Amino acid sequence: MFATATRNFVEEVDQGGLLIPVSSLNDTIALLTVVVKRKRFWLWQKPKYLPTDFDLNDILTGDTPIKPVVTETDFIKYNGTYGDNIQGTLDANLVLTVSLEGKDSSKLQSSFGSLKKEEVDVQKLLRDSKDRFLDMSHSLVQQTKEKHRQVFGIVKERIVTAQPCSVIEEVQQGGQCGGGLSFCGSKSPKISLKENGSLSKDSNVTMEIPIHTSIAYGLIELEIKHDGRYELCLMSDTTGGFEVDGPAWKGLLDVFGAPAYPFENSRLREELEQLSDHFQLLSALPVTTRSSLLQQITKVMEDRGAVSSLQNVLDQMCLDKPPALGDVTTTDSQKQNIQAILDLLEQSGQVESAQAGQSTPVLTALHLIISAMDEMTNDCLSVLGMCCSLTVLQALELLVQCVSGKGELPLSSAGLAALTEDVYQKTEHLFASSNVCLKRDRDTVKTEINHQPGNLPLFLCIAVRGLASLTHCV
Known part of the structure; x- marks a missing residue:
């Protein structure tokens, strides 16, 4: 906070x-x-x-x-x-019809x-x-x-x-469930969601600064x-x-890192080619693991502090240290999201290897993606979090390939159909926040890297490529 x-x-x-x-x-x-x-x-x-x-x-x-x-x-x-407001609905047809609706909002006043x-x-x-x-x-x-x-x-x-x-943080979380669904397993108690069930949680924290x-x-x-x-x-x-x-x-x-000089297409392309193996590793994960990872990462992206906390946890694991969630300073809800990501890694055998003193390729790949997000501006991260649907991420992936390539792409290209007017405006803002100009010219979309110091175009490309890797069909 x-x-x-x-x-x-x-x-x-x-x-x-x-x-x-x-x-x-x-x-x-x-x-x-x-x-x-x-x-x-x-x-x-x-x-x-x-x-x-x-x-x-x-x-x-x-x-x-x-x-x-x-x-x-x-x-x-x-x-x-x-602050931000996040709303979502899900309708599912199982044995019975289930309707889920969620709404989150948060505000931080400094x-x-x-x-x-x-x-x-x-x-x-x-x-x-x-x-x-x-x-x-x-x-x-x-x-x-x-x-x-x-x-x-x-x-x-x-x-x-x-x-x-003072610093004041207000969080409102709410959800509703319509319809009925029950589950009974041999080793689990019966769980029932009754018709028109609802859940809400509000918090208001004030920190007085001397x-x-x-x-x-x-x-x-x-x-x-x-x-x-x-x-x-x-x-x-x-x-x-x-x-x-x-x-x-x-x-x-x-001990300083790479110089923050303006990016060119060729340098960006070279950097991404060197990182391509990490994206392929994520694409090769089981479809259920990829889907769950994308879902949990999207939740973490709702909170800048949670992204930094997750990055720190993965940082320790990549340095062959056990994850320490006790040191995470974020909400209980976000701690649960971070733990869910670690659980998914554990199911894939990644956490045990890290605890044994060996950083794994998948762990390193996930660390790469979260580290790029942590380097983004607040504005850029917030907009990217709104674009984490399967079709939009695949469209964004085509655009970041365009950024590091020829800089032009026909709007009729397969995969760009998700760029409705509303999505295009968000995408344009996302790219502008990362020092990349995105504009339409008749039936072509063009990208151009602005000559500004820093690595923002690289962060955008890594984050989009990584998230899109979790949507690929293999």
């Missing part, structure tokens, strides 16, 4: 910039706090930031602390409301009010850091250096609340020599790391 609110804030005020949303109220973010930046599983994923309990002075040698000069300025006044920005005088910090050394025997330094996927950053600026404020709470921050990364000398990475395109000594080469171990 708090993490979603801060992520929304950063996406609105600094999309593609350098601000990092605070993910937990339990994180202590002060100026000069040491933050560990960790490389993720996929090269294009944004790094994960892990605030520590230490500041720069705690890991320096010598008895003279660095005392930064801090300036405080008014930032903005921010109030945001985000009333941060007036915000202030605190900044360190970087020029003075640069002078104070001259001829200073990190204590390379410090436990934090040792543990971070050993991982070879992590680097130090220190907080140079932060956005803080200037008054008590004054001086950090909601976002910016870092300066450190280039650290093997003897403890360090330099501040002053340019945004300069990344930090630990100096590595070895018989073959010497240099700094750069």
Whole structure:
């Protein structure tokens, strides 16, 4: 809830910039706090930031602390409301006629009010850091250096609340069942759905945020020599790391991911070709498993926080660690959806293999898809969640193939019949949110990648290709 609110804030005020949303109220973010930046599983994923309990002075040698000069300025006044409404009906003809209807709505209101920005005088910090050394025997330094996927950053600026404020989440869930259906099994009690049965659940959670709470921050990364000398990475395109000594080469171990330069069709096509085996693995799953996975993933996509939670769980499993649902911070309903996905993996033998210390191909493929979704903007993810029907996903797959191909496709192509006017408008918005222009020209649909920094076109293509793989007939 708090993490979603801060992520929304950063996406609105600094999309593609350098601000990092605070993910937990339990994180202590002060100026000069040491933050560990960790490389993720996929090269294009944004790094994960892990605030520590230490500041720069705690890991320096010598008895003279660095005392930064801090300036405080008014930032903005921010109030945001985000929400969606999801409705669906299902009519089934079994022994008896069954009619199911569901309706979900959610709203997240972030009333941060007036915000202030605190900044360190970087020029003075640069002078104070001259001829200073990190204590390379410090436990934090040792543990971070050993991982070879992590680097130090220190907080140079932060956005803080200037008054008590609140985050409010309202969720309404309801469902109705008409008709009658009963089930009786040899090992199960009898289950009956009576005519005109209904179920509803409402929740209203208010989180009061105290004054001086950090909601976002910016870092300066450190280039650290093997003897403890360090330099501040002053340019945004300069990344930090630990100096590595070895018989073959010497240099700094750069732990940053792929550069965020504009995509071209040829590069996008090359990236997708390298990932094609993952999509084929999902297509080869049993039809019931694919159908259930698509259903549960669609439910998870209703909540940005749930997508991030699922990504974190799969991330741990791909690193050969057991899934820890106890650490998931989302609603009970979404925890059940995430558990249902893990159960489906377990039925396919994926979870046992991960618990045995072996990441499986199907697990990696699913992790790929969810990771791409987690990198999407809130707007893009929300619209994609509305397009998760079988026919629409297959139409979207043709369009993303068009994006990475010739850029043109006849509207008469088999599979594009699902693009009714309403669906086309959603699709157009979906592509625009991913830096891709989609337009109709008489009997042809054309796609063009906008020359904007970032990997949004790739995220869209991976997510669509992955979801569509769950609809393929094999």
